[in-house]
Amino acid sequence: MTDFKHIQTAHCENGVTVNLLQQQGLDFLTEPLAFGIGSGLFYIHIPFLKVNAGPAISFRSMPGAIFKRTCKVLDVKVERKKFKSKEVAQQFLDAKVDAGISVGCQVGVFHLNYFPKEYRFHFNAHNLIVFGRDGDDYLVSDPVMETTTRLSREAMEKVRFAKGALAPKGHIYYPVNVGEVTDEMIRKAIAKGINRNVRDMLRIPTKIAGVRGINYTASKVRKWRDQVGPRQGGLFLGQIVRMQEEIGTGGGGFRFLYAAFLEQASERLGNDKLIGISEQITKSGDLWRDSALQMAGIYKGRITEQKDFDHCADIMNEIAAVEKQAFQELSKIKLI
């Protein structure tokens, strides 16, 4: 396949979604639209669960949700497979690729040798596209990379059969049947994505998810200095910053990406009010960046007093208020 078009995006799952669906003729689909239609924006802080010995926080919805929701609402049939046998998994991949079909694969990044070593943790919800074979190499389009890349058969087997939480088990997926997608369908898909995101951010009845989750983390941040000391507390804050800003988020914990979605949604739906909400979400993204800057002061060891931890928490409370206001207003807008 020489005519494969690599598309670089902020986030891997958006990228795979956009690329595979564009190949099927859905040219309108951009990364922000896929993210918004799939209701990708979220916040959750899971207590009692530790990630790399730090707090377990996510700024986005469950892995896999964006692709699944976007395909479903656009009436795209998807074929998925997981495998017990590594041999069968490889044969299946070879057969698809040799038939000229690009496929999405879920992989672990620990053995993903084209990533910098510093980024290779046991994280198993990364996604990439395999679009061809060349000798013993697979041709790979990883949406977070600037160009296409390659993986040997051995390396591919390792990343597809990584172990631990969310183990991919050779998970492979690709669209098989795409019907006609009308403007009306796109508008409905956007409205549905927004409504589901309003629900996720405002109406999940728990204090750990949505805008209340942000306040929950803020209340923890106030206590960390006393509970674990400034050094460990700083490491916890560093973990928040990494979840929020690391490669894949588009900056500001996916908030800028969502603001871009609302801007495109406003054009698609012909509704100017969405621009106002987009600006509020941009403000939230900017505040997340401010908060990261403040947190960095602590984990660099420059400012380590209780008032400095409190300042971080104060910004997070402000973010929660901004996002609450934005999503409440969004819930009142008549979309279609």
Add this chain to the structure above:
Amino acid sequence: MKKEELPQDKSALDNFTREVCYVKNKDGKYVTDLSEGWEVKSVALDNAWEEIERRTEEAKQKVLNGEASPVLYFLELKLMDLPVLAGYTGFMRWQIKRHMKPSVFKKLSTKKLQNYADVFEVSLEDFKNFNV
């Protein structure tokens, strides 16, 4: 974030890739731009690695002092936790915890030791005798 405010700080991404960020252009419209990194998060990542090195060194001392088996050291070295190691070895978590005791470790069969050595990507000898 405005396009001109996008940080371009050298980071671990250097020579690998640049990352897509969403920024506003002069007309206030969202566009994508590429960033080489942001110092704020580079430091967070560096700190996380220093912490891993500290924990690995701590585990090494424990093994040398006879307080833990090499399983603990290699678990830290390979950034694993019990669920990850259980996934790769096929052992149960409680079995792995037992294998971390030097007294239990001494009696492990070669087959089990080889299993660990393969997962940790070291030779059986280096694993068993803790040649690190």
